[in-house]
Amino acid sequence: MASMATDPPGYDTRSAPVGADASDDADVLAKLGYKQELRRNFTMIEVFGIAFSIMGLLPSIASTLAYTIPAGPVGMVWGWFVASAFIFVVGLAMADLGSAMPTSGGLYWWTHYFASPRFKNPLSFLVGYSNTLGLVGGLCSIDCTISHHGTDGASLMLLSIVVVAKDGNWSPTNGEVYCVFLAIVLLHGIFASTLSKVMGKLQTAFVVMNFILIAATIIALPVGKRHSGERNSGAYIFGQMENLTTWPTGWAFMLSWLSPIWVIGGFDSAVHMSEEAANATKAVPYGILMSIGSCWFFGFIIMIALAACINPDLEAVLGSKFGQPMAQIYYDAIGKKGTIGLMTILTFVQFLMGLSMIVACSRQSWAFSRDGALPFSSFFRPISKRFGYIPLRTVWGCAFLAAVLGLLSLIDAAAAQALFSLAVAGNNVAWGTPILCRALFGRDKFKPGPVYTGDKLSLPIAWLAVTFLVFGIILSMFPTGGPNPTPDTMNYTVVINCAVWGGALLYYFIDARKWFTGPKMTLNLDDLSEEQQRAIADEGMKVEGVEPVHVKGSSDNDEGESGLAAKKLENGA
Known part of the structure; x- marks a missing residue:
């Protein structure tokens, strides 16, 4: 051109x-x-960095151990490996699109471009809302807590350090957890606003912190376990299947996939940083694939280390008096002081995850408001030159919405788990829809970018990716403990996500169809x-x-x- x-x-x-x-x-x-309009402050490595730091590999694994431990070491190790392979396929399909058409609102932009004329506007509208709220839900689940039967966010991790220091003789109330969560979200908003000029460079530091924590864990746990007790055998690590649910054993293994599905769920952040990336047609796809590949490989190593050092009494680990299975694994291997040290680093890295997430979330929200689709779009649309050419108002809009959604943690664990489901099912819809539209309607319209899986592989990869994402949505809707759940153990994914999807479509057909015509x-x-x-x-x-x-x-x-x-x-x- x-x-x-x-x-x-x-x-x-x-x-x-x-x-x-x-x-x-x-x-x-x-x-x-x-x-x-935005400044291109992010190199290819820094685009990878923001995606990888959002995933926050070890803190995220620690947050979702309650999904993998019930299936035993096989669920932890092989569940991670198999699910990660499928997620990499999704990444390949998204990399094709990200290289060809890199824009911050990529998911809903691609949907509008590839979908048939009859459905492009409502589908684009649905994807934009599903992605935006899914990212905010992801921020909540990173920072908030869903109890030890779901994900444990930064707030509970921070408080678990206090619990360990008090030898398990104190437990935080829901109100205390929410106050810590609120403080964390506030700090994220402040840092995302004031550090914008160096945010790209900070991603390198965030990645280094992640790898320091990973190295410390996979070294300290086996060494500590050698002194405190016998490590588990290879047969136990790679072949011991457990089932602490009332589901069939095979389905318990499938449910362990929810951990990598949630953990490796920030790769689309590379897309949302497209307009701040230099050489975006390569930086975006490589950022997607490098972040997923790194989590696939290093997560597999971490899971092997955890399975080698975990107490074979898995129910005792899940029911830890510290309120956090990872804290119990640390405590059993390296004692009280070592646990406090590693949990402190773990919590800090999880805090950095949330900071990267609010940056990516604000860019998607800004792109959607640029196209006039969000309520109060004219308010959120302006770029702040004073703070470094960033969408300052959407940064704080995302922080405010996260604070409101976090109020669910004050109700009960089942209600709070909606934040986890919103991140998983909401984003799966947002990722799968443009890939499906491209495979169904856009074969002739698609013009590959410099990174491309090839004419023979691109479409089969797209169909496999869509199949896995649909399966992931179904998986996220099952009660993890077993059939016949009580109100306290019910999975409300269907309710929360149908409210999001149904609400977005209802809003479109009642009002937005009169003015929303897709990207502007x-x-x-x-x-x-x-x-x-x-x-x-x-x-x-x-x-x-x-x-x-x-x-x-x-x-x-x-x-x-x-x-x-x-x-x-x-x-x-």
Whole structure:
């Protein structure tokens, strides 16, 4: 494509990392109908870093041990390995799309582009809301707690250090847990607002902290266990199947997949950082695949170490007086002081996870408000130049919504588990829909980017990814303890996610269908060459409020529109 005639107002190409061709990135973004508004402060390694730090491998494994331990070492070790392999397939399918069309609102943008004309607007609307609320739910489940029968967030991890220090003779109330959660979310909002200029560089430090914690754990646990008691045998680690649920043993193994499904659930953050990434067509797909691959490999090693050192009385570990299975595993191997030390690092790394998550979540929310789909979009839309060209208002909007959703933890564990289910099922819908639309409707429209799985493999990979994501949604809706649950052990995933999906669609058909027409262009058309206008027309972009004028040589899109009007489009229209 030809270069932009002028840089978008307020954009400083000098903010791009050294060696990055900011004009090329701006041209790729212009092809999707958007002007460059955010600063491209993230290198490829830093895009990987934000995805990997959101996953926060060891803290996330610690948070979800209650899903893997009931299936025994086989569920911990092989459940992780098999589920991670399928997640990597999903990553491959998303990498194809992320390389071809890198934009912060990628998931709903791709859905709108590939879906059939009849369904593209409602499906795009659904995906945008499902992804936005799924990310906020992910932030809540990172920072909040779902009790020892679900995920344990940073608030409970922090308080578990106090419990260990008091030898298990104290337990926090739900109110105390929520207050700690609220303080953590507030700190995330402050840091995400004030550290924006160095946030990319911080991701490298976050990754280093993750690997320090992983190394400390896989070294300290076996060494400590050698002195405190006998380590488990290889036959136990790789072949011992347990079933602490009332489900059939095979299904208990399947439920252990919920741990890697939740843990390796932040890879789409690479997509949401597209407009802040240098060389985005490569940085985004590699960020996706490197983060999933790293978690697959190192998570497998961590699970082997945990299975080698865990107390074979698994019910005692799950019912730990410390309220956190990981704390009990540490305590059994390295004692009180070692546990406090490692749990402190674990909690800090989990805090960094939440910080990276609120950054990614705010970018998705900003992209969705840029297209006018969120309530109060005009309020959330502006970019703060003072704080480093970031969507400051959506940072605090996400923090506020997380604080409200976190109130569920004050009700009971079953209600709070909705936060976990919102992150899993909501994001699975958001990931699977554009991949499905591309496989069903967009085969001829898809134009590969520089990272591509190939003509022969791309579609089979897409179909396998969609199949796994559908299975993951179904899996997340099962009560983990067994059939015939009580109100306290019921899984309310169906309720919370149907409320989100049904509410989004209801909102669309009652009101939003009158004004939501998909992604909006933010470019000044006078600044585009005829070639750029033709390229945008080929993408099927619709310009609201402008009479379509045919651009010679451009192809008609699937809604019968013929190109773009070569007249000025007001900024933000």
